[in-house]
Amino acid sequence: MPAPRSTRRPAASATAETFGRQRVAKSQGGIGGTSAAAGPRPDWRFEYQAWAHGLFPVAGVDEAGRGPLAGPVVAAAVILPEGFAHPQLHDSKQVKPAVRAELAHVLRTTPGVEIGLGVATVEEIDAINILRATFLAMRRAVQALGPSPAALLIDGNQLPGGGLPQIALVEGDARSLSIAAASIIAKEWRDAHMCDAHALHPHYDFPRHKGYATAAHRDAIRRHGPCPLHRRSFLGGLLEETGWLFPDGDGSAPA
Template sequence: MTQMMIDWYAPVGDELVAGVDEVGRGPLCGAVVTAAVILDPLRPIEGLNDSKKLTAARREALFPIIQERALAWCIARAEVEEIDQLNILHATMLAMQRAVAGLSVRPDRVLVDGNRCPILPMPSEPVIKGDSRVPAIAAASILAKVSRDREMQELELLYPGYGIAQHKGYPTPVHLSALRELGATAIHRRSFSPVRDALDSAGLGSGPGFDQIQVGAVRRHAVDTSL
């Protein structure tokens, strides 16, 4: 798909529209990662689509193109502790707020993938299947997906034996088996029932590296719109 996926959500006149998406609500470990993107209508990006419909190689290829051509972008996150304290829904909303707040160019309107929006200081609207309908949301989904997948590769080196690089933290049979055998680590979400079950099981408890770690940081970028 090209940047002309839709027309009824397109910016009106000089309106700046940010697309927002998240990756990582379902996994048993790691942060939930969000991104916000304001695309430049004068610098279209071919091939934008829902990140889940693209190959890993295509996502990686689009990642720097989006960063270079967008008017503004920001990748943000909510950590495991925040997920456990707030629940995954509220932590996701918090991470989305951080992504929008991190944009160096303030959007006039925000379109969020899904059926609900975080509280934002500008008009916002949820878009069902927005990552395959709205170019800016598709771009945000790619930034969030690539960022989180790279982080999972890093965490695989710190926590071997769980298969994190392959399943990205999702509750696959391999991951669930490793939880039963090795226990939960510092990056596992204790508010998720499979992790609680592993912690409560006899002979299982905290796995390696139980001290909380953080990988990655908020990244932001903007191009001067006065040019």
């Protein structure tokens, strides 16, 4: 489907309420209902759906870092200008690191692309759990946008407290261009943050695995114990196995 040409806000054809609070499975037909077997690429279909309901602009929202043993969870919200196109824009997991870095640069420097970033810290992850921390980072990303979006396209689950009409898309980063752009920004920022952490915590080789639970990372924790970047709520079994304590002297997971 070609990118939209007009910069005029589309006229409303239905209410915002009929658009918002949907969750679309990847196998569902209709708008955005391409099956995974067809090898879909992200496109404008869900953005068009929002515009047809008079909702403009639309922000795509995605996160990076839900699963690692260390580091924050990071979310990005991205508004793409009508007509934006890049042949390699895709889910961040589907592109090579060099291409991802190029895409992030293009997104940051293209006029009309609006980016909001939100971070939930390790302390927040341990205090409220990773799912709530992810939602917190997403809300912060949306709040950080310059222009306020009229609607959200979200990868995965509905965003509680989002305050806007939204559609949650299963594997949305492979289906919506706005979500794909958000996935690129979130992944690049978080990876850079974890690489920078190497200077303070060289024992763990964070540039290699970005905090994920690789065998090498787990072995490093066994040898050196956890550092302040580690999520104690993710390390219960490993700490019990090794007897290591966190730098504050506490070896327990949060209640």
